[in-house]
Amino acid sequence: MKRSKSMIITFLAPCLILYFLLFLYPAVRAFYVSLFKWNGFTSDMKFVGLGNFRELFADRHFWSVVMANSFGIIVFGGLMTFTIAFFLSGMIASNPRGKKFMQGLIYIPSIINPVAVAILWSFIYNQQYGLLNGFLRIIGLGHIQPTWTAPDTLFWAILVAMVWMYSGFYFVILSSALERVPKDQIESAHLEGASEFRIFFQVKIPLIWDVLTTTIIYWCIMAVKEFSLLYAWGGGVDVPQEGARNLATYMYMTAFGRRVTIYRMGYSTAMGVVMLLLVVLIYLIITRVTKKESVQY
Amino acid sequence: MKRILVLVFAALLAAGSVFAGGQQEEAAAGNSIEYVSMWNAGEPQAIFMEEMAALFEAETGIKVEITFAGRDILTKIRSRLLMQDAPDLVDQDFSELSGALLRDDSVLVEPLNDFLYNEKGPEGQASMMDLFDENLMKLYAKDGNIYFFPYEFITSGFFYDKSLYAEYGLSAPTSWDEFISNNKTLTDAGIPALALDGNISFYNAYYYYWAVARTLGAGNLMAAASDKSGATWDDPGFLKAAEMVYELSAGGENLFQSGYAGSNYPAAQADWAMGKSGAVLCGTWIPSETKSQQDAGFDMGFFPFPEIDGGKGTIADVEAYLIGFAIPEGARNSAGAKEFMKFISKEAYADQLAKDTVNIAARKNSYYPDLLLEVKPYLDSAASFHVSYDGVMQGQPEWFANVFYPLDNDLVFGNITPEEFIAKIKADTIAYWKSK
Numbered sequence: 133m134k135r136s137k138s139m140i141i142t143f144l145a146p147c148l149i150l151y152f153l154l155f156l157y158p159a160v161r162a163f164y165v166s167l168f169k170w171n172g173f174t175s176d177m178k179f180v181g182l183g184n185f186r187e188l189f190a191d192r193h194f195w196s197v198v199m200a201n202s203f204g205i206i207v208f209g210g211l212m213t214f215t216i217a218f219f220l221s222g223m224i225a226s227n228p229r230g231k232k233f234m235q236g237l238i239y240i241p242s243i244i245n246p247v248a249v250a251i252l253w254s255f256i257y258n259q260q261y262g263l264l265n266g267f268l269r270i271i272g273l274g275h276i277q278p279t280w281t282a283p284d285t286l287f288w289a290i291l292v293a294m295v296w297m298y299s300g301f302y303f304v305i306l307s308s309a310l311e312r313v314p315k316d317q318i319e320s321a322h323l324e325g326a327s328e329f330r331i332f333f334q335v336k337i338p339l340i341w342d343v344l345t346t347t348i349i350y351w352c353i354m355a356v357k358e359f360s361l362l363y364a365w366g367g368g369v370d371v372p373q374e375g376a377r378n379l380a381t382y383m384y385m386t387a388f389g390r391r392v393t394i395y396r397m398g399y400s401t402a403m404g405v406v407m408l409l410l411v412v413l414i415y416l417i418i419t420r421v422t423k424k425e426s427v428q429y
Numbered sequence: 430m431k432r433i434l435v436l437v438f439a440a441l442l443a444a445g446s447v448f449a450g451g452q453q454e455e456a457a458a459g460n461s462i463e464y465v466s467m468w469n470a471g472e473p474q475a476i477f478m479e480e481m482a483a484l485f486e487a488e489t490g491i492k493v494e495i496t497f498a499g500r501d502i503l504t505k506i507r508s509r510l511l512m513q514d515a516p517d518l519v520d521q522d523f524s525e526l527s528g529a530l531l532r533d534d535s536v537l538v539e540p541l542n543d544f545l546y547n548e549k550g551p552e553g554q555a556s557m558m559d560l561f562d563e564n565l566m567k568l569y570a571k572d573g574n575i576y577f578f579p580y581e582f583i584t585s586g587f588f589y590d591k592s593l594y595a596e597y598g599l600s601a602p603t604s605w606d607e608f609i610s611n612n613k614t615l616t617d618a619g620i621p622a623l624a625l626d627g628n629i630s631f632y633n634a635y636y637y638y639w640a641v642a643r644t645l646g647a648g649n650l651m652a653a654a655s656d657k658s659g660a661t662w663d664d665p666g667f668l669k670a671a672e673m674v675y676e677l678s679a680g681g682e683n684l685f686q687s688g689y690a691g692s693n694y695p696a697a698q699a700d701w702a703m704g705k706s707g708a709v710l711c712g713t714w715i716p717s718e719t720k721s722q723q724d725a726g727f728d729m730g731f732f733p734f735p736e737i738d739g740g741k742g743t744i745a746d747v748e749a750y751l752i753g754f755a756i757p758e759g760a761r762n763s764a765g766a767k768e769f770m771k772f773i774s775k776e777a778y779a780d781q782l783a784k785d786t787v788n789i790a791a792r793k794n795s796y797y798p799d800l801l802l803e804v805k806p807y808l809d810s811a812a813s814f815h816v817s818y819d820g821v822m823q824g825q826p827e828w829f830a831n832v833f834y835p836l837d838n839d840l841v842f843g844n845i846t847p848e849e850f851i852a853k854i855k856a857d858t859i860a861y862w863k864s865k
Contacts, residue, residue, distance in 0.1 A: 371630065
């Protein structure tokens with residue numbers, strides 16, 4: 133027994149050391165830095181206590197733009213992504229011809245670099261030569277030529293691109309979970325006269341509940357941390373416009389600037405701490421809300 | 430096996446420290462300088478710097494080790510400055526350099542007064558300062574010290590398609606009314622008078638900043654940004670400037686290209702270079718940046734942001750956006766860095782810089798590339814200089830990005846009226862300062 137204990141410690145030690153060095157220490161250090169006014173260029177750090185957090189909670193821009201966008205991505209982006217992923221999974225579950233090819237095709241956007249996605253969708257949205265307005269012209273709606281990426285619609289334009297980029301990934305996970313649902317249960321539901329709608333919500337969803345909960349948590353974490361697509365949208369030559377500012381991009385521009393020389397490491401790190409707490413909170417809420425007995429099959 | 434691994438590790442460690450130590454010793458001995466550059470490898474300026482480094486080494490025996498770090502250079506050297514392992518020379522535009530390295534709480538660059546005033550010029554001038562306009566050099570001075578050494582001069586104004594203007598019997602406007610009238614002539618003919626990539630906030634910001642510079646003069650936008658009470662915004666000059674911008678916007682005369690609010694850089698400027706719009710308000714880098722897109726025979730002209738009747742600012746007040754060197758505190762070979770700065774300031778090399786990069790050299794009386802010849806008279810007759818964006822971009826960066834940009838974008842796109850703009854910017858400025 134003694135021998136096995138030391139064996140466990142020996143085998144766990146490398147992982148624990150790495151976890152401590154690469155996660156716990158930086159997290160604690162980040163909280164420490166968030167208590168200082170610091171530009172990051174010198175070791176001269178001025179202790180301000182919870183001043184950065186107080187400022188953050190009083191920062192109108194942070195709440196009305198940054199957090200609003202972050203929650204918008206979580207909620208609206210999540211709804212769109214999961215609706216599309218479920219819809220596509222349903223289509224694939226009906227075993228259409230070329231199923232494998234279609235699965236590959238749906239997954240492709242997930243492996244495209246976000247910078248390339250930003251460029252691609254910028255072309256699609258181009259008001260004069262873009263695919264979208266071109267399509268409107270073809271179907272006789274040439275008089276409607278919206279500026280899709282104007283400030284008032286920029287957030288939604290980016291969100292659509294984001295949903296396009298991630299739907300394939302969630303489709304793969306949900307689709308493989310749905311395929312695991314025993315066919316006899318679905319058949320018996322059919323025999324008892326249940327509609328497809330009822331089968332989906334009362335048979336399939338409960339049977340993949342654990343997978344669904346995990347993917348929702350994963351989406352929320354990803355949505356809070358999303359950076360590349362939003363930052364690349366403006367070409368990276370300027371700070372992101374309001375519609376492209378979420379917690380991650382705002383943190384970056386506050387710490388590093390982009391032409392606009394803000395360089396507030398302490399304040400930015402306070403945002404990082406808020407981000408960490410937000411992720412933990414989301415995890416706790418989702419696991420509590422979605423908690424139910426797992427169904428064995 | 431274990432012994433071999435230990436020996437290999439020890440050998441690598443020793444080689445590493447010898448190599449690193451060797452480089453440091455070389456720098457300290459004056460045999461090399463380390464220059465971290467804002468340019469990306471392959472850019473005209475990067476090619477120029479590489480050529481200068483080779484010539485400099487041949488003449489002095491001092492090797493210039495260049496790292497092309499790109500525009501994020503300050504982010505990239507930040508950890509090195511923090512570890513007190515500064516390179517000998519860095520470059521960037523002075524607005525970013527001062528915003529990062531010349532802050533109220535810390536000065537991280539060496540003052541260059543002694544070098545500028547006591548060092549002879551490369552062609553025997555009494556001092557290095559004789560190569561430059563002293564007012565220009567003092568724009569970014571702090572507490573009487575000059576910290577930056579320029580090699581490239583940038584200003585902004587309207588670059589226009591001369592052939593297109595001539596086709597409609599137009600010439601460069603000399604007043605705001607003439608400017609509006611010219612633009613209307615073009616839009617009436619179905620040609621967008623102005624090109625703007627609306628997704629770049631600092632391009633949108635040019636309009637209001639310039640309008641304030643014309644109505645109230647330089648220094649006022651900075652004053653308004655810094656005023657915690659917001660009372661400065663009550664000056665009618667700010668409203669007048671907002672009215673000027675609104676007049677151009679989709680809410681006013683709609684003089685920009687269709688869909689400009691969502692135009693992704695560089696779509697609009699590329700269209701302009703292909704003769705599809707009249708003018709673009711931009712920095713003097715635009716001729717170089719659009720060179721490959723310009724149609725054959727594209728004839729480019731320049732005029733400054735027009736004056737307005739009763740305005741306090743005139744076209745003799747010129748924007749100076751300088752690019753150049755700084756020597757970080759703790760540089761090992763500061764003397765070598767200064768020698769290199771002096772070397773590339775030679776008349777022939779300043780001319781070459783302008784020629785190769787299609788830009789304006791910071792040195793007085795340097796060569797002007799053909800595409801920028803029309804800028805020259807305005808610079809030659811400049812009575813005063815002011816920094817780009819009135820210094821707000823580096824002086825009040827957070828206010829600029831979070832308060833000004835969003836409202837300015839709304840104004841430029843015609844989403845809010847001038848009165849709404851003033852009311853909101855005043856309220857948001859007060860709220861911004863209250864949160865600090």
